[in-house]
Amino acid sequence: MRRSRLHRACQAKLAGFQVPRPFSIEALCAQVARSRGRELHLHPLPYPHTPDLPCGIWIATADADHIVHAHGASALHQQNIILHEIGHMLCDHTVTAGSDLAALLTDLDPAMVRRVLARTRYSTPQEEEAEMVAALIMRQAGWAPGPPRPGGPLGRLSDVFGLTREP
Amino acid sequence: MPEQRNQASFAERLDRLFRAVHPRGRGEYSYEEVANAIRGTGVTISHTYIWQLRKGVRDNPTKRHLEALARFFGVPPTYFLDEDTSGVDDQLELLVALRDNSVRSVALRAAGLSEASLTAIMGMIEHARTIEGLPPASETA
Numbered sequence: 009m010r011r012s013r014l015h016r017a018c019q020a021k022l023a024g025f026q027v028p029r030p031f032s033i034e035a036l037c038a039q040v041a042r043s044r045g046r047e048l049h050l051h052p053l054p055y056p057h058t059p060d061l062p063c064g065i066w067i068a069t070a071d072a073d074h075i076v077h078a079h080g081a082s083a084l085h086q087q088n089i090i091l092h093e094i095g096h097m098l099c100d101h102t103v104t105a106g107s108d109l110a111a112l113l114t115d116l117d118p119a120m121v122r123r124v125l126a127r128t129r130y131s132t133p134q135e136e137e138a139e140m141v142a143a144l145i146m147r148q149a150g151w152a153p154g155p156p157r158p159g160g161p162l163g164r165l166s167d168v169f170g171l172t173r174e175p
Numbered sequence: 176m177p178e179q180r181n182q183a184s185f186a187e188r189l190d191r192l193f194r195a196v197h198p199r200g201r202g203e204y205s206y207e208e209v210a211n212a213i214r215g216t217g218v219t220i221s222h223t224y225i226w227q228l229r230k231g232v233r234d235n236p237t238k239r240h241l242e243a244l245a246r247f248f249g250v251p252p253t254y255f256l257d258e259d260t261s262g263v264d265d266q267l268e269l270l271v272a273l274r275d276n277s278v279r280s281v282a283l284r285a286a287g288l289s290e291a292s293l294t295a296i297m298g299m300i301e302h303a304r305t306i307e308g309l310p311p312a313s314e315t316a
Binding site: 047049051053065066067068069070071072074076093096112113114115116117119120121123124125138 | 246254263269277281282299303304306
C-alpha cells in the first residue's frame with residue numbers, strides 16, 4: 009500500500025520532466041542542469057571506495073550541484089548511484105537529511121547543528137523517494153532492470169540502488 | 176598543520192567553539208549573547224567572565240559554568256575535559272565546511288560512517304568548491 013502511494017507521488021514529481029532519448033547519464037545530467045538553471049558536475053569519488061564511505065553524495069552549493077559517485081561494481085550500478093542522487097535533486101530534496109547529519113555529527117547537539125546550518129530540516133523518507141524517482145527514470149528510458157538476483161524484485165532493487173552493503 | 180593536536184587549554188577550546196559554532200551569514204556570537212542565553216537557563220554568568228575564560232585571563236571554571244557553556248555550543252561537557260578532543264573537533268570542522276562553503280544540502284546514506292569518512296566528505300566539499308572556482312573556505316568570512 010505504502011509503496012504504491014510513494015510510486016504515485018514520485019510519478020507526479022516527474023510529470024513534465026522529459027527523459028532524454030536516446031538515454032544516457034550525460035544527456036540526463038545536461039537536462040537536469042537546464043531545468044534547474046544550475047550547473048551539474050559529476051565527480052568520481054576522489055578516494056578508493058571503502059564500505060564505510062557512501063557510494064553517492066549530492067552536494068548542493070549556492071551556485072551548482074555536484075554528484076560524487078563511487079565507481080560502481082558495474083556500469084549499471086554506477087549509473088544507478090548517479091540516478092539515485094538525481095532522484096534527490098528532482099524531488100527537490102534541498103535539505104540536509106537530518107538522519108544522515110546526525111550519523112556524521114554524532115557528538116554535536118542536533119539543535120545546534122540546525123542553528124548553524126540554518127536551512128536544515130530533517131528527513132528520511134527522502135531516500136525512498138529518490139530511489140523511486142531513479143526507478144521511474146529507468147523505466148521511462150526503457151532500460152531493462154538489472155540481472156536477476158536472489159531475493160525477488162525487492163532484493164534486486166536493494167541491490168541496484170545500493171540499499172545494502174556491497175559484499 | 177592541524178595534524179598536531181596537543182592537549183588544548185580551556186581557553187583554546189572555548190575559542191574553537193566561538194569560531195566554529197555560529198549560524199551561517201553572521202559572525203561569532205557576542206559575549207553578551209552567550210551570557211544572556213546561559214542566564215536564560217537559570218545559570219548566573221557575566222559576559223566579562225566569558226571573555227576572560229576565552230582569553231585565558233581566568234581558567235578553572237565551575238562545573239556549572241562549564242556545563243552551561245558546553246550546552247550553549249552544543250558539545251558534550253567532556254569536550255572541555257577530555258585529553259583527546261579530535262572526534263568532536265573533526266565534526267566541528269565538517270560543520271564549518273558545510274556552512275562556509277555555502278553547502279545548501281548534502282544527501283548521502285551515512286549509516287555507519289567512520290571518522291575517516293568525515294574527512295573524505297570534507298575533501299569532496301572542498302573539491303566541489305574548487306571546481307566552481309570559488310576561494311577556499313578559510314578565506315570566506
